[in-house]
Amino acid sequence: MNQLNIFVLNFLKTLYYLVMKTFILFVLLLMIGCSSSNYTGANLNLAEIIPKEVKGWHREGDIEKYDRETIFRYMNGAGEIYRMYDYRGMEVLRMVKPDQPEVKIEMFDMGSPDDAFGVFSHMREGDEAGVGEGSEYRKGLLSFWQGKYFFCIIGGQETEETKQIIFELAKIITGFYKPSNAKPAILRLLPEENLNSGTIRYFNLPSSLNYHYFVSDKNILHLSRETDAVLAKYGESYCYLLCIKYPDNTVSKKAFVDFLSVYLPEVEKAGIYQVSDGKWLAIELMQKYVVIIFDAPNRQFAEALWRQAIAKIRNQ
Numbered sequence: 001m002n003q004l005n006i007f008v009l010n011f012l013k014t015l016y017y018l019v020m021k022t023f024i025l026f027v028l029l030l031m032i033g034c035s036s037s038n039y040t041g042a043n044l045n046l047a048e049i050i051p052k053e054v055k056g057w058h059r060e061g062d063i064e065k066y067d068r069e070t071i072f073r074y075m076n077g078a079g080e081i082y083r084m085y086d087y088r089g090m091e092v093l094r095m096v097k098p099d100q101p102e103v104k105i106e107m108f109d110m111g112s113p114d115d116a117f118g119v120f121s122h123m124r125e126g127d128e129a130g131v132g133e134g135s136e137y138r139k140g141l142l143s144f145w146q147g148k149y150f151f152c153i154i155g156g157q158e159t160e161e162t163k164q165i166i167f168e169l170a171k172i173i174t175g176f177y178k179p180s181n182a183k184p185a186i187l188r189l190l191p192e193e194n195l196n197s198g199t200i201r202y203f204n205l206p207s208s209l210n211y212h213y214f215v216s217d218k219n220i221l222h223l224s225r226e227t228d229a230v231l232a233k234y235g236e237s238y239c240y241l242l243c244i245k246y247p248d249n250t251v252s253k254k255a256f257v258d259f260l261s262v263y264l265p266e267v268e269k270a271g272i273y274q275v276s277d278g279k280w281l282a283i284e285l286m287q288k289y290v291v292i293i294f295d296a297p298n299r300q301f302a303e304a305l306w307r308q309a310i311a312k313i314r315n316q
Helices: 003-035 071-083 113-123 160-176 185-189 206-212 249-263 299-315
Strands: 057-066 089-096 103-109 134-138 141-146 149-155 201-203 228-234 239-245 271-274 280-286 289-296
Touching (some): 113 201, 113 206, 149 160, 185 228, 201 206, 239 299, 249 289, 271 299
Antiparallel strands (some): 057 089, 134 141, 141 149, 239 289, 280 289
16 A cells, blocks of 8 residues: 555545544433423423414513522412422413503423322312313412423413413413323222312422321321322311321321321220310221221211222222
8 A cells, every 4th residue: 555545545534533423422411401401300391382373462572481499480389289299390471462561471390290180189279170180260270281291371460362372372282292191000099989079188298287187297108209198078067188108007007007106196996086175086907007096976977988998999
């Protein structure tokens, strides 16, 4: 091989390495750019979902973005409600129309359909509004969940026009995402008889339980991210049924024992007991499950609900 050929070969090798290094550097920079964001782990795309104009309403300003920490810049202490669940991030989009109050769309990535339902159930107070997989409308505020997302569409003031655009925007959103068609599995363990379905609350943490029914300022039931819990009201007297699924039998037994040591220190086994305020309490431990009935109006009501709940767990 003559010197010219050797020179050309070395030149081509050098050019090849330079091109490859440049390409690799470009790919690395692209990956870094794609992974950078002002919130981590959230999958939000209001800009893709909502057109710039909808029936005379127009987007105003930039879309706001908030993660698990910065959510408090937007809603102060109320951010803790979302952080009780697997909240990943949120976006806020504002829509305006001349001579009409502003309408805001809040989109929350809750990490899973279970947690989207959970945060919806935490806030629910009224009747179903027929939007998404579960919804409620109250004086200019429509809240609903679809898949792993929770939405609030808020009119600054309720008018006929704001109500119309709120439901129109909801229609656009629910048309964009497929429903999960699945609620948390533990809900299937709730007995149907005398159930007030609008009072069902799904959660994992003790702060959520105490918000709806105060049990203790200590975590005597050992609730955590690894537990599934559902609370619901029964009957006209608002007796509460609490069902908790634990990761294993050891944790469920410890929760059972610790609960009894605080509520009924003289009791060591499952059963139905009258408590000091004249109400009745029932408790059962079944492998990974603990079932508690609070504030039953009489022994007969407590026993009937207790037996139905036990049968649900046994037959699942």
